[in-house]
Amino acid sequence: MKPFHYQRINVVEDISAGTHEAAAVQFLAGGTNLIDLMKHEVEQPDQLADITSLSLRQIEDSDDKGLKVDTLVTNTQLASDPRVRQRWPLLSAALLSGATAQLRNRATTGGNLLQRTRCYYFYDTSRPCNKRQPGEGCSAIDGQNRIHAILGASDHCIATHPSDMAVAMVALDAQVSIRSGDGRQRTLPVEQLHRLPGEHPERDTVLEPGDLILGVQLPEPPPGRQIYRKVRDRSSYAFALVSVGVILNVVDDKVDSVHIAFGGVAHKPWRARKAEAALLGQSPTEENFIRAAETELADAQGYGSNDFKIPLARRTLVATLREAARQDEEEVIA
Structure with missing residues (x-):
């Protein structure tokens, strides 16, 4: 070292x-x-x-019916908080799917957002990797790329972001609070925190040197049912091949609001804005779910070993929307 x-x-x-x-x-x-x-x-x-001595370990109610989560709040603390479990179950489910209990006891909210890709070549310093050393090349494009990106990738990098928590945060329209090294503070949507690779895959986020995440602000939960579905190689403690966070609200048999975010498919948590637009005002039918998924994935690209991710992402989104719509129906009947 x-x-x-x-x-x-x-x-x-x-x-x-x-x-x-x-x-x-x-x-x-x-x-x-x-x-x-x-x-x-x-x-x-x-x-x-x-920074473990900083007094940034609280979860507090905010004036706008949201929740303020400090950066050093552990994943276990956040997932088990009664307010999160009741009002933001999508976030709790995502956190609990993400790692072992031992890791969740140590991992923090800020650190979870900033964890780096699990690309095999990024960890193997004997192999070229543009993310680790810009200009070396991307070994994954012509190599073993089963876990790699199908959306938003570039010729320089096809790595994926590994966080489950971040997918839920993006779907929930969470904001991140940042302090720069000179003391200034700013907030931005978690959706804007991470970057697509472009020509600079070594930059995972928009943070500058010395920037410190102070915490995350969860707004009041949007109406509708919250579902997190994760597809992985084994049933526990594995990173997502594809994950989907959905919040679906149906009023008078029409989709009144919908939030969708993918994990495991891109260099950042992927907000499925095209699918959301395709569903608004439509009936929550299988046909419309399939159409929305196909719209979102129209530009998806596989690189050989990960070609299967495209139909997998489509099926996972449709299944998650179907589950959310079915729960809405059961709630009305009850």
């Missing part, structure tokens, strides 16, 4: 100019992803800033 400078951050204000100007500073929270990457020599920070 490359030598690095360790700094414990006791209050946010301790994030000094020297820290945020460093080219290779990393913030350490739960460490469930970063420490592994350092062991593999994929991440080689010059500075490691430990």
